Amino acid sequence: HGFTVPAFAVALVVKVAVDTNRAGEAFDTLARNAISMPESVLMTLLEDCFRSHDLNLARRIEKELRKDSSMSKLKGVACNALLKLHAMAGHAHAIELWREMQESSTNLSDKLCIGILERCVKGRFASLADEVVGCLRTRALMSVPVYSALLKVYISCDLADRVCDTYVEVRDSGLQLDPAICGIVSQAAAQ
Numbered sequence: 001h002g003f004t005v006p007a008f009a010v011a012l013v014v015k016v017a018v019d020t021n022r023a024g025e026a027f028d029t030l031a032r033n034a035i036s037m038p039e040s041v042l043m044t045l046l047e048d049c050f051r052s053h054d055l056n057l058a059r060r061i062e063k064e065l066r067k068d069s070s071m072s073k074l075k076g077v078a079c080n081a082l083l084k085l086h087a088m089a090g091h092a093h094a095i096e097l098w099r100e101m102q103e104s105s106t107n108l109s110d111k112l113c114i115g116i117l118e119r120c121v122k123g124r125f126a127s128l129a130d131e132v133v134g135c136l137r138t139r140a141l142m143s144v145p146v147y148s149a150l151l152k153v154y155i156s157c158d159l160a161d162r163v164c165d166t167y168v169e170v171r172d173s174g175l176q177l178d179p180a181i182c183g184i185v186s187q188a189a190a191q
Contacts, residue, residue: 007038014041018048024057027064037064043078050081055089058082076105080112087116090123098131110141117149121156129153144175151184163188 010030014037017026023045030037042065049058062082065074074082079101086094098116102108113132120129133150136142147170154162167185170177 005035007036007041010035010037011041011044014044018044021052023048023052024054027057027060031060031064039065039068046078046081050085053085053088055085055091058085059093074100074104076101079104084116084119086123087119087125087128088122090125094123094125094128095131098128102135108135108139110136110143110146113141114145114149117146117153120153121149124157126153126157126159126162142173142175144170144178144181147175148178148180148184151181151188155184155188160188 013030014023014026017023027037027045042061046058046061046065049055049061058081062074062078065078074097079097083094083097083101086097113136116132117129120126120132129150133142133146136146147166151163151166154160154166163185167181170181
């Protein structure tokens, strides 16, 4: 107390903590002692949360990031990692993060959205998947891979009627059905 810890030292401590699976402990110690954590350090911690699926630590890091007025709206990488973590957990905060990401980014690619949909499968999170696909529809970015990912979400949520409706939508859109979509629809029909 009473002295400033250089940013490089904080970054080094966090790197060692991440490498030894003690990221949460390092974050708590730094926060408890009011040691300033640069954005890059918080991002390192957040990336570790994503790798380790640590939603609790990620939420504490999000609070810390939002304390900084320039980060009141999260930047792309932070928002993306938090969104995917919340989607995997089926946590409603994911929808807020998705909306924030839409407001702050005009460059929402189908690849990014497919990644979110893949996390929705794990979290059995159809409502977030519907929000993501709604955005892609308004931007005319629906594709066979997007439909395949959406169908997997519906299968994971036991929504056979939505699988069938989506199949009809794909067929009517003129897109070439691939074996993956046909397999997913067959799987739903069998349920």
